[in-house]
Amino acid sequence: MSQSHLKLVSRVRCFDGEQRRYEHLSEALNCTMQFSVFLPAQALRDEPVASVLWLSGLTCTDENFSSKSGAQRTAAQLGLALIIPDTSPRGDDVADDDAYDFGKGAGFYVNATQQPWAKHYQMYDYICKELIDLVCRSLPLNGQMSISGHSMGGHGALVMALRETDRFASVSAFAPIAHPSECPWGNKAFTGYLGDNREHWHAYDAVELIRSGQNCPPLLVDQGSDDNFLAEQLNFSTLREVADEFKLVAELRMQQGYDHSYYFIASFIEDHLKFHKSYLKG
């Protein structure tokens, strides 16, 4: 398989569109990767559509969101494609860790600088440089794109939107790890992938990027009040404070009684896709 070649692994009819899974050889990650795509009916008729890139959380593959969120119903109504990458490099020769929050399934959307991780764990470049280019060249997409994600993927979505300032029309997140430099999940992952110098962590920390004056596209965040990870890992109130201080175009909502699960995501994904659609052309 050449690096630019997409191999269709599966396709299934879904809301008059198709849920597909592709495989390709990633140059950035130095391994074979799979990702999922929902294409609405318009795209199947070769009418290019706008898309939402979804980044998943710890322990996920590209299949958690496509099988649990129910996002396809609204995406079909709005004529939006969904692009759903995996959360880390994969394969037998890729370094791993026994813990659920480091190694495979926990790439944290960074470009690792530390060994043995650096050889494969280049998730930031994989998504922002390689995958977006690949899907825009290979699928009926019009290039208009927004970004969203959950937890570790919410962190990834915020960071990519803040750094790739002209790429995304809007950004949203469910229970994002908003300030990874200051929580146990982020501390562990950043020490392992990026080393001990905390200055190097700030390029992958949404709160620090906002504090540094980076522009942010329109932002929607939902956070469940009964999320087990809220107090220790997510720093929702700090994100609210910096969003207010730096006058972001942002709505950050506390949703009473919701937890960290895909039931929470399924409850509000319609709002997020409609929010993105309002900023996307086509």
Ligand SMILES: N[C@@H](CCC(=O)N[C@@H](CSC=O)C(=O)NCC(=O)O)C(=O)O
């Ligand atoms: N197993 C862990 C928790 C793992 C977990 O909750 N993963 C979430 C994302 S958390 C942040 O990135 C998830 O999306 N899981 C997949 C799913 O389908 O629910 C533990 O026990 O603490």
